Amino acid sequence: METATLMLENLVKTFGRKKDVQAVNGLNLEIHQGEFVTLLGPSGCGKTTTLRMIAGFESPTSGRILLEGKEINEIPPNKRPMAMVFQNYALFPHMSVFENIAYGLKVKKQPQDQIHEKVEIVLQLMNLVGLGDRMPHQLSGGQQQRVALARALVMQPKVLLFDEPLSNLDAKLRVQMRAEIRRLQQRLGITTVYVTHDQAEAMSLADRIAVMHDGQIEQIGSPVEIYEQPASLFVADFIGKANFIESMVEDSSDDHISLELFGNSLTIPTGNHTYAVNDRVYLIIRPESVHLSHKEGAFSGEIKQAVYLGSTVEYEVEICGQVISVIIYDPQEGDKFEEGSRVSVEFSANSFHTLPRK
């Protein structure tokens, strides 16, 4: 079995005089050697706090942090073999690019010529050649970001930590840096924990995504697992869009269940949950798995709203009193549907997914 580089065990962090702010609430996470894990969740769910505990800037109220099997709770941040890249880059404004990158090596009292050599290497690696003498305020946002990354990489850390590092860049640059970070991480094989609230960023970067909610990890898995088999309503709702249709189990066999769907019966594979007859469930289906047409079909609905977005059209369709979101790609190709018109609705049978409903 592969040993985890970084393990978080039952991590708890409370803030406030009365310990009434539960920022992190019994969090467990294993991160393997060389793995890229993102912590994804809405603002305030405890991502930053978790990352800062890993870095050593906050000490856990309870729980353990293990690096290569050894507890590091009491080790101060400057003694941990990790490097962090901050949201606002936190470049030292009074030092040049070169001095910023060399800072950690100087602190370690490495010989001058080695420092030079290493800094030159990362400057090259990060496409920063020739900028060594610039001051941080003379750099563009993207360059500052690269310097921040270079400053962390030059330390050859065992773990690389990122806290929403791309949130200050414009959309195009963000996509570009995203690719660059992924490429570097793959090449250097550094274990990485990356905090973001942007699901596209998480999906494109991570080997595994840990979706956080209220100080806990709600689900952890590959981007595909997270999207296609969300373990909770929260995850389904937070990652992409989802329709939740209330339903009831009519019949249940070993590998299939039958459900009621808008007055019809639907049989689908059981999935991760086992149900008994009459159990209440949510049927979950992504908007892109719903199809509209003018032909006769199983279900008939009325278009309540149509929003044209160029590459897609988003519809709100009412079926049997319930409103379903539908996304149609490539709208120039297929039919268009007017608000108020009636359409027939089809669901991709394999795209359904269920979760228990209380």
Added chain:
Amino acid sequence: MSEFIALRLREFRRLTQDGWLSLGFLVSILFLAFFIIFPLGKILSVSLSSEAVPVYQRLIAGRATWQVILNTLKMGLGTAFAGTLVGFLFAFVQVKLDVPLKKFFHLISLLPIISPPFAVSMSVIVLFGRSGLITKDLLGLRYDIYGLDGLILVLTISFFPVAYLTLLGMMRALDPSLEEAATSLGAGKWRVFRTVILPMLVPGIASSFLLLFVEALADLANPLLIGGNYTVLASRIYMSIIGEYDLNAGAVLSLILLVPTLLIYFIQHYWVSRHSYVSITGKPAGYSRPLQSKWVKWTLFTVCLLIAALIVLIYGFIFVGAIVKVWGINYELTLEHFRFVLLGYGSKAMTDTTLLSAIATPIASLMGILIAYLVVRRKFIGRNLVDFTSVLGLAVPGTVVGIGFILAFNKPILGGLVPKLTGTALIIILAYVVRSIPASVRSGVAAIYQFDPAMEEASSSLGASSATTFQRITMPLVRPAFLTGLIYSFTRSITSLSAIIFLVTPQWRIMTTQILNEAETGRFGNAAAYCVVLIAIVLTSIGLMYAVVGSTTGAERMIDI
């Protein structure tokens, strides 16, 4: 509970793991405890001991006491009112009017900050006194400037800069879009001012008012010189120590002065700042359109100009006083006063004062920054107490600090570990440091709040210890605040009178007390020459500190608007 204790212990252990930084913290905290808490405690214990009972009986029986308290209140309220008004006017003109001479007005309002005590009083007496150049010679009036009106005039001129700087910061920070929003909702100019701007400035106005009140109460120099028969608490304390050698009475009166002063100071410090809508970042929030009404604009400008002219006249006239035979009577030119100060009796005072202030300044500034860093960046249980104590040095009137020092250090303490300090130069340096620390702490706190803690965390994450981070990252980033601290400390020290007046001995001559001697015995010429020399020393030193510590600083920004 045990978890609580464990946590606290862990916090304290962190504080001790920072090498020389920990040592700095320790020294600073011990300093606060030993030179602020202990002397104040001494005043409390003396003034509440049985020996003090007769003093209270005498004070309560004597009608004069109540008169003194009443006098003090009148003076405080008058100064607070007038000073806030003038400060508001200057700030308003600076921020909201499009008029010439704004930079001149700004520099004029900074002048009283670096001015030695007595300067304004002396000049005002010679200009507006019984035989004043303007009142008697020019206008033929028989006007007696001594007393409440004279006091309020000189105190207003001396302290309005406090109100000006507070309100200037606040007005700059006001978001102009609020004003625009109100205007676009149909409110007229006057209504916008009344319903949007003024309410936002209320905390600033209240805070200026309270600060000025406290400053006026604490001032000693002006009541001594221009108070005449109008006795206030500070001058009463002076008399009981210098005239009557009655330390007990001094302690009791100090307590009477201390309680309201502290109360108001902390109302100002904690309450007002919490009820503030405007956060002062130092950066202007945007560009607000200057006030258009010509009538209002030029009226305010004229008033401002007149006040500025008065200040220029007063300070210019001091220079005149220093180079004429008998100021106010014989205007024949002479260099004898300057000879007295620079080459004669005064030269020792000049070097002594400069030396002691120069020793106190870096100590106060460094401790100020360390305390600021401790208060802003570290979590530990005594943090609020440290913060609170560090401002005490300024909140407590100087006379009270002086008496506390006498009571605390007029004999060896801690079993002889600390020798008797009264009579030494050391005690004067210590008093200077106590008085200067608060300003350094304030400017340090403001500076440290300004920069992202991520900067220090980044350093730490790259392997630097706390001490290295402080030295390589924090210090360079707060350098402007450090310089501001240096300048404030030096200026405060070299111009301070009330805190050291009871501590000076003949071995060490201090310029401010020399000025008092000369002025009290009517030798205004020598006193004026001292004042001019003192201002010259302050300005030169500020220039020097710029050169040594660097030039892109907050202080520069303060002068350079």
